[in-house]
Amino acid sequence: MQPRKIEASIxxxxxxxxxxxxxxxxxxxATAGREQDGDVMDDGMTSAAPGELRRPPSDGAIFDRIxxxxxxxxxxxxxxxxxxxxxxxFDCSRSxxxxxxxxxAERGVVALHPNRxxxxxxxxxxxxxxxxxxxxxxxxxxxxxxxxxxxxxxLSELRANARAGGGAETAGDRSxxxxxxxxxxxxxxxxxxxxxxxxxxxDLVTRTSLIIGLYGSxxxxxxxxxxxxxxxxxxxxxxxxxxxALMEHHLKHVESALDIRDAEQPxxxxxxxxxxx
Amino acid sequence: MQPRKIEASIxxxxxxxxxxxxxxxxxxxATAGREQDGDVMDDGMTSAAPGELRRPPSDGAIFDRIxxxxxxxxxxxxxxxxxxxxxxxFDCSRSxxxxxxxxxAERGVVALHPNRxxxxxxxxxxxxxxxxxxxxxxxxxxxxxxxxxxxxxxLSELRANARAGGGAETAGDRSxxxxxxxxxxxxxxxxxxxxxxxxxxxDLVTRTSLIIGLYGSxxxxxxxxxxxxxxxxxxxxxxxxxxxALMEHHLKHVESALDIRDAEQPxxxxxxxxxxx
DNA sequence: CTGTAAGAAATTGTCGACAATGAGCTATCA
DNA sequence: TGATAGCTCATTGTCGACAATTTCTTACAG
Numbered sequence: 244m245q246p247r248k249i250e251a252s253i254x255x256x257x258x259x260x261x262x263x264x265x266x267x268x269x270x271x272x273a274t275a276g277r278e279q280d281g282d283v284m285d286d287g288m289t290s291a292a293p294g295e296l297r298r299p300p301s302d303g304a305i306f307d308r309i310x311x312x313x314x315x316x317x318x319x320x321x322x323x324x325x326x327x328x329x330x331x332x333f334d335c336s337r338s339x340x341x342x343x344x345x346x347x348a349e350r351g352v353v354a355l356h357p358n359r360x361x362x363x364x365x366x367x368x369x370x371x372x373x374x375x376x377x378x379x380x381x382x383x384x385x386x387x388x389x390x391x392x393x394x395x396x397x398l399s400e401l402r403a404n405a406r407a408g409g410g411a412e413t414a415g416d417r418s419x420x421x422x423x424x425x426x427x428x429x430x431x432x433x434x435x436x437x438x439x440x441x442x443x444x445x446d447l448v449t450r451t452s453l454i455i456g457l458y459g460s461x462x463x464x465x466x467x468x469x470x471x472x473x474x475x476x477x478x479x480x481x482x483x484x485x486x487x488a489l490m491e492h493h494l495k496h497v498e499s500a501l502d503i504r505d506a507e508q509p510x511x512x513x514x515x516x517x518x519x520x
Numbered sequence: 521m522q523p524r525k526i527e528a529s530i531x532x533x534x535x536x537x538x539x540x541x542x543x544x545x546x547x548x549x550a551t552a553g554r555e556q557d558g559d560v561m562d563d564g565m566t567s568a569a570p571g572e573l574r575r576p577p578s579d580g581a582i583f584d585r586i587x588x589x590x591x592x593x594x595x596x597x598x599x600x601x602x603x604x605x606x607x608x609x610f611d612c613s614r615s616x617x618x619x620x621x622x623x624x625a626e627r628g629v630v631a632l633h634p635n636r637x638x639x640x641x642x643x644x645x646x647x648x649x650x651x652x653x654x655x656x657x658x659x660x661x662x663x664x665x666x667x668x669x670x671x672x673x674x675l676s677e678l679r680a681n682a683r684a685g686g687g688a689e690t691a692g693d694r695s696x697x698x699x700x701x702x703x704x705x706x707x708x709x710x711x712x713x714x715x716x717x718x719x720x721x722x723d724l725v726t727r728t729s730l731i732i733g734l735y736g737s738x739x740x741x742x743x744x745x746x747x748x749x750x751x752x753x754x755x756x757x758x759x760x761x762x763x764x765a766l767m768e769h770h771l772k773h774v775e776s777a778l779d780i781r782d783a784e785q786p787x788x789x790x791x792x793x794x795x796x797x
Numbered sequence: 798c799t800g801t802a803a804g805a806a807a808t809t810g811t812c813g814a815c816a817a818t819g820a821g822c823t824a825t826c827a
Numbered sequence: 828t829g830a831t832a833g834c835t836c837a838t839t840g841t842c843g844a845c846a847a848t849t850t851c852t853t854a855c856a857g
Binding site: 613614615616634635636637 | 840841842843847848849850
């Protein structure tokens with residue numbers, strides 16, 4: 244897997260401003276690697292030569308763009324994702340968009356409301372706590388496995404990531420900082436060599452980004468860098484238990500920096516609670 | 521829809537014993553609870569009065585039937601799932617089937633091969649090991665949480681399940697035994713109260729069933745009952761660490777009873793490894 | 798008898814049209 | 828002014844038809 248260039252440029256998408264323009268900008272946004280069963284992954288957006296016919300992007304490319312937008316907090320929880328706007332943005336058909344939306348829903352990134360459309364997921368307080376608990380469970384296991392088998396080059400990639408993350412943070416590049424932090428955890432998962440856990444963690448990282456967007460005060464500035472560094476050191480020493488403890492502390496720390504409480508009472512559900520009367 | 525007069529109409533398909541008959545049986549098979557966003561869950565198959573129009577089953581109902589068939593080892597790994605056969609079996613449209621297949625693929629229950637169709641997943645040896653490792657990670661956390669908060673009635677439900685499982689086992693009802701064992705772990709997950717982990721575990725339990733079908737010798741007879749009993753006792757004592765240790769042992773035991781090695785070299789992929797030349 | 802090639806059949810993938818549902822707006826009335 | 832009812836418009840859901848691809852069958856040559 245390549246160094247994942249995710250320089251997505253998806254504009255902020257408020258629930259209010261549902262214009263398709265923002266999504267149109269997404270069309271020339273990030274690229275990312277992704278693999279499906281038998282289909283060769285194209286480069287995502289084939290920027291058409293003038294007057295040429297361009298293939299629509301693959302499902303995976305669309306999926307990655309939307310996830311990247313969530314990771315970089317360009318798409319906030321609760322934002323509506325109208326099919327027509329997505330079709331224009333990605334220059335593809337509705338059936339393709341609908342398929343991708345089903346996948347995104349399955350991954351907990353969007354919520355599908357029948358007859359009302361797709362919305363970026365808006366994790367409840369309970370769900371947010373569950374996500375962090377799940378991350379502790381999974382990443383503990385990942386770290387224990389990684390400590391026993393991580394290679395030198397993987398370690399240096401992690402260090403490079405931590406360095407870049409620190410840089411982005413001091414530079415005030417919040418979006419990049421969040422992205423790199425997520426990438427750190429996913430790289431670590433890959434080093435652990437468990438594809439199943441890695442897949443689960445992908446979902447959790449994305450949802451964590453939504454949670455931070457929903458429940459994070461602006462003081463969320465992470466000490467991530469130093470904590471990531473300490474973690475890398477423990478891994479370099481092959482000290483699994485220490486690394487696990489550091490990871491647990493790290494995740495608890497991130498969670499505790501949030502204010503996870505159910506905010507507004509959704510008045511919408513009341514209406515639809517009672518049948519179609 | 522009457523005792524289904526489709527029996528003979530579905531063609532039998534490759535993959536050795538991959539006849540779709542299993543699917544038809546699945547159509548009147550297990551039922552299970554499941555919930556989606558806004559749609560009320562119907563009872564699955566609406567047995568229509570003669571000459572009446574019957575609604576097609578919900579996506580969730582179809583999903584559950586197929587998963588149940590896998591759990592009960594009525595559908596073996598690698599079996600083909602032709603869309604037309606599924607349409608007839610569930611009396612629904614292709615678009616619905618295709619949507620459900622995408623979900624099943626996302627959950628790791630089926631594999632979608634472009635232009636070739638859907639097949640029940642066939643976890644590799646590596647994947648099988650990863651699944652068990654993931655289960656250890658997740659169920660450890662589940663058990664620790666459950667020990668602190670499980671209610672008396674949940675405990676008695678678990679005991680009832682363990683008892684029934686033992687009965688099914690001595691009775692030689694392999695399918696029921698497997699089903700009950702999966703249910704045990706899922707009930708426990710619910711008692712732990714983490715919806716995210718429960719969701720992950722659902723996938724893993726299903727895939728475990730596939731793995732047992734693929735790599736299990738017939739000697740897989742589980743000592744599950746006694747192990748489940750010991751686990752319940754530890755939970756009743758609120759002894760989280762003990763329960764976690766028992767769970768770890770239990771899962772390791774199940775895994776060690778299997779012969780997880782890549783069996784046949786798949787000759788199929790070689791052909792398609794090189795481009796469409 | 799084996800291997801190859803071409804044709805036929807079956808299956809999957811995609812698109813557009815139409816139906817169904819919900820959201821927003823305006824007019825009316827208290 | 829505020830609320831409600833009805834209407835209009837926009838969006839989502841579903842189905843059928845057609846195109847693309849693969850698989851099976853048959854014919855034929857070595």
